[in-house]
Amino acid sequence: RFYRQMLDRLAKEQRKLSRKKKGSSNWHKQRIRVANIHEKVANQRKNFLHHQSKELVANFDAVVIEDLDMKGMSQALKFGKSVADNGWGMFTSFLKYKLNEQGKRLIKIDKWFPSTKTCSSCGSVREITLSERTYQCTC
Structure with a gap:
């Protein structure tokens, strides 16, 4: 938002x-x-990203992020300036080195990983329609 x-x-x-x-x-x-x-x-932007990454590292032992295609996002719709302004690559590098210093983990998840379709306890994957907002597993 700083550029805007x-x-x-x-x-x-x-x-x-x-x-x-x-x-x-x-x-x-x-x-x-x-x-x-x-x-x-x-x-x-750099100051904001340092503060946000420091807060995440202080509160969590592992941080899981999605490996996003920022170039594709900036070209889609009208997100160009907003995507360019958020500094995602810088943020992930800040997170990575700060977590490594503390002995904590940064996990990158593929953008096609079905996280909303996967049960957190048993790991089963089920197709969900767009009208369903919450995942209900039989386990």
Whole structure:
């Protein structure tokens, strides 16, 4: 959400940059202003991801995540900016190294694993219709 918050300010500064004569001293100053906004967004995102990963590592012994296709998600529908802004790869790398330092585990599950169709106690897999919201196993 950090990129979305700074989008108006960034667009304004980039418009100013486009009006400057390329190579001039004012163009260089404006280019640095635009770069500072990009850097601020990156730092905000990194800070947020560090805090979230630290909280997960402190509370859980194992973290299970789905191995998502972020490129495909960004191209589908209109999720492009939101998917690019969440920093999923950075988040998983933060989780991985923090969990390894603590001697805990990070487990990646394939995106096609039928987690909602699998019973948590006996492990049986059953097809569920879209109208069913909860899984009911016979065990």
